[in-house]
Amino acid sequence: MLGKMDSVLHQLTGDYTNVTTSLQIFVERSSNNKHLNTINIRHVANSIRTHGTGIMNTTVNFTYQFLSKKFFVFSQFMFDEHIKSKLIKVIISATVASLLMMLKAEEMKNTGQTFGHNLPEVKAA
Numbered sequence: 109m110l111g112k113m114d115s116v117l118h119q120l121t122g123d124y125t126n127v128t129t130s131l132q133i134f135v136e137r138s139s140n141n142k143h144l145n146t147i148n149i150r151h152v153a154n155s156i157r158t159h160g161t162g163i164m165n166t167t168v169n170f171t172y173q174f175l176s177k178k179f180f181v182f183s184q185f186m187f188d189e190h191i192k193s194k195l196i197k198v199i200i201s202a203t204v205a206s207l208l209m210m211l212k213a214e215e216m217k218n219t220g221q222t223f224g225h226n227l228p229e230v231k232a233a
Contacts, residue, residue, distance in 0.1 A: 122137075123136055123137055124136055124137065124147065125137050131148070132148060132149045133146055133147075133148045134146065134147045134148070
């Protein structure tokens with residue numbers, strides 16, 4: 109059963125894209141037909157009603173195993189020296205850019221400069 113579920117999940121993640129998180133609709137990426145299939149939360153609820161809540165334990169366990177494999181691959185990717193060195197360069201350049209912006213803002217604050225033109229002081233009537 110898990111082997112079949114594995115192939116179904118890989119097909120789902122490959123063939124469908126999440127259009128909107130708030131509406132929880134997945135739309136088929138492409139099709140040979142004139143229409144695209146969709147899966148939404150109503151379909152999932154109907155499946156639970158049809159097959160019972162017993163499928164939830166299997167689904168949760170399979171999803172956990174699937175994600176743990178993906179995170180293991182991702183962690184191995186992140187520990188690769190080539191990738192790590194590129195990420196460190198990005199972090200350093202972003203940190204330097206942030207520091208330069210903060211120094212410039214502090215300089216502007218100390219000299220009384222504002223963004224744009226200096227506006228005349230408005231007196232209360």
